[in-house]
Amino acid sequence: MTYLDSAATTFQKPPSVRAAMLRAVQTMSSPGRGGYASARAAEELLFRTRTLAAETFGVASPERVVFTASATHGLNVAIKSLVPRGGRAVISGYEHNAVTRPLYALDAETAVAESPLFDADACLRAFDRELRRGADAAVCATASNVFGCVLPIAEVAALCRRFRVPLIVDASQSAGVLPLDMAALGAAFVAMPGHKGLYAPQGTGLLLCGADAATLLEGGTGSASLEQAMPDFLPDRLEAGTHNVPGIAGLEAGLRYVRRMTPERIACHERRLIRRAAEGLRRLSGVTVYASEDAERQLGVLSFNVAGREPEDVAEALAERGIAVRAGYHCAPTAHRSAGTLPRGTVRASVSAFSTDADVDALLRAMRAALSK
Amino acid sequence: MDYYLFTARSITHAQQMARALERAGVGVRLRRVGGGFTKNGCGYTLQVAGRKYRAAADALREAGLRPVKVFRVVNGASQEVMT
Numbered sequence: 001m002t003y004l005d006s007a008a009t010t011f012q013k014p015p016s017v018r019a020a021m022l023r024a025v026q027t028m029s030s031p032g033r034g035g036y037a038s039a040r041a042a043e044e045l046l047f048r049t050r051t052l053a054a055e056t057f058g059v060a061s062p063e064r065v066v067f068t069a070s071a072t073h074g075l076n077v078a079i080k081s082l083v084p085r086g087g088r089a090v091i092s093g094y095e096h097n098a099v100t101r102p103l104y105a106l107d108a109e110t111a112v113a114e115s116p117l118f119d120a121d122a123c124l125r126a127f128d129r130e131l132r133r134g135a136d137a138a139v140c141a142t143a144s145n146v147f148g149c150v151l152p153i154a155e156v157a158a159l160c161r162r163f164r165v166p167l168i169v170d171a172s173q174s175a176g177v178l179p180l181d182m183a184a185l186g187a188a189f190v191a192m193p194g195h196k197g198l199y200a201p202q203g204t205g206l207l208l209c210g211a212d213a214a215t216l217l218e219g220g221t222g223s224a225s226l227e228q229a230m231p232d233f234l235p236d237r238l239e240a241g242t243h244n245v246p247g248i249a250g251l252e253a254g255l256r257y258v259r260r261m262t263p264e265r266i267a268c269h270e271r272r273l274i275r276r277a278a279e280g281l282r283r284l285s286g287v288t289v290y291a292s293e294d295a296e297r298q299l300g301v302l303s304f305n306v307a308g309r310e311p312e313d314v315a316e317a318l319a320e321r322g323i324a325v326r327a328g329y330h331c332a333p334t335a336h337r338s339a340g341t342l343p344r345g346t347v348r349a350s351v352s353a354f355s356t357d358a359d360v361d362a363l364l365r366a367m368r369a370a371l372s373k
Numbered sequence: 374m375d376y377y378l379f380t381a382r383s384i385t386h387a388q389q390m391a392r393a394l395e396r397a398g399v400g401v402r403l404r405r406v407g408g409g410f411t412k413n414g415c416g417y418t419l420q421v422a423g424r425k426y427r428a429a430a431d432a433l434r435e436a437g438l439r440p441v442k443v444f445r446v447v448n449g450a451s452q453e454v455m456t
Contacts, residue, residue: 032384035405047388063385223383225414236383 002362003324007145007173007301007350009195009202011324016253017199024249030242032222042245049252050235056255057190058181059208066207066238067248071172072098073216074191074207075139077238078168081214082137082188083108089137090130090165092123092151093338094144097331099170111135117339118292120152127156131163137188138165142174146335146348147290148274148301150178157185166211172196175206176258177267177299182208189213194247197266197352199254204247213238266353270300273351273360277302280364284371290339290346300355303339303346306371311347317370318347323363325349375423375447377454379433379440380410387417390438397432399425410444410451418444 003011024045031042050062059065068074079102083089086107091099093114103110111133113126131138140156143149153169160167166188171180176197182190188211194204207213215230219240224231231237258266278291286307292298306314315327329336329345336342349363381387387403394401402420410418421429423445433440444451 040403043384043388047385050385062389063383221383222415224411224416226408227413231383233382233386235385 001322001324002359002366004349004351004355004359004363005324005326006196006352006355007148007330007348008326010197010199010352010354012352012354013199013201013250014253014257016257017201017250020249020253021201021246024246028245028249030222031245033242042243045245045249045252046243049248049255052252052255052259053206053208056259057175057206057208058183060183063234064209066209066213066235067243068191068205068207068238069203069244070195070205071170071191071193074189074205075099075168075170076102077207077213077216078189078191079103079137079139080106080216081211082166082168084136087136088134089139090127090135091139091334092141092156093126094141094146094149094151094335095139095332096141096145096170096172096335097333098172099139099141100334108136112334112338114338117147117290118149118294118297120150120155120297124152124155124159127159131159131165134163135165137168139168139170141170141172142178142180143299143301144332144335145173145301146330146332146341146346147303147339148173148299148350149292150174150297150299154185157187161186173299173301176254177263177270179263182210186210194251194254197258198251199257199353200251201247203244204251206251207238209234209238215240217241261353267299269353270351270355271295271298273355273357274298274300274302276357277349277360277363280360281367284364284367286371287367290341300351301348302350303341303348305341305344305346311345314347314370317373318363318366321366321369323366325363375445377421377423377426377429378404378406378410378418378444378446378451379421379429380406380442380444381417381419382441384417386438387419390433390436390440391419393436393438394419394421394429394432397428397435399429399432401429410442
């Protein structure tokens with residue numbers, strides 16, 4: 001199989017991730033629940049990983065690094081901490097359902113700062129217009145999961161600081177690829193998954209907290225256990241229940257892999273592959289490619305369409321030829337509305353540090369074959 | 374035996390303090406404790422030898438870390454020395 005769906009999850013993981021997870025299963029029990037060796041080993045793993053994440057993402061203290069099950073989990077905590085029922089939120093035109101559905105559930109007024117694809121200036125003008133009207137929170141992805149377009153997060157953060165609107169950053173598509181400094185952004189929360197650009201297994205994520213957080217779950221934390229209220233301190237406040245210790249072991253190894261490779265090198269590799277794919281697809285008759293002329297404005301995600309064919313049919317034809325891509329709406333109808341790709345959606349190919357020129361060439365060969373039928 | 378217990382609000386807080394003390398050359402032992410020391414249930418403390426108390430307090434202050442409470446333990450009897 002040629003795997004080109006890394007925007008959903010990076011399928012190929014560094015060997016160190018598998019080894020760390022196996023070691024955790026064999027040697028670690030529940031952290032924060034005992035003074036014996038296997039509990040201590042798990043506690044040390046969690047602290048090392050929090051410290052590493054804090055260093056990597058510019059967080060003031062390891063206590064402000066919270067383990068989550070996914071970016072969706074973290075975004076739910078962040079949104080529900082800041083936006084009251086019936087409140088107002090400003091979001092970019094490229095947000096995922098992980099953002100829009102919690103806002104819908106809160107019956108919030110959701111103002112979409114809509115902008116055309118790859119137009120950072122228009123994005124900023126739209127945020128400026130909506131933030132002036134006030135909001136309980138703003139939510140902005142660092143990059144679109146559908147188109148890979150990089151959003152001007154530093155400038156959006158500056159606008160949020162100017163209008164005193166707390167900012168929630170969804171770093172799902174850029175964590176491990178673009179540098180991120182939470183302190184410099186002044187963000188209230190940053191959410192990211194472990195299983196994409198950080199090469200951890202599914203079921204892992206991080207929520208970096210710069211603001212007070214409300215609980216989504218209540219339960220045992222191994223601390224202040226005579227109290228019925230959840231602890232008022234992080235990370236315990238947001239970490240009820242037993243941790244995903246093997247997953248966090250994989251996350252630590254994944255973070256170390258990314259730091260060793262450096263996000264800059266990974267981004268450079270992924271951008272080169274995406275340009276190769278875009279150039280090849282553009283040569284095919286009837287194919288529309290959604291790519292930026294400025295490589296810096298796009299990460300390792302590329303959407304395209306074929307005239308007269310449904311995206312799902314194209315993806316199915318590719319799957320029959322051993323190519324794994326995703327088609328449809330990618331859980332982000334807001335992004336498709338902004339880019340004008342409704343009602344059909346797109347076909348999406350996405351790469352990782354493990355993708356190769358041969359993978360891209362296999363996609364192009366399969367597309368040629370599929371189009372010839 | 375004379376030692377001090379620096380109580381922490383969480384295992385993460387205790388680990389942060391332990392790292393700061395280790396960096397300062399102060400040996401510590403991380404221990405779980407019950408309500409007798411924390412008042413509100415399970416918690417964590419760092420045990421520091423009596424002769425290292427001043428160095429430990431200075432190292433934590435320099436690191437910007439504050440224990441929840443500090444107890445002095447002499448022959449098994451504990452007394453809070455700072456809140």
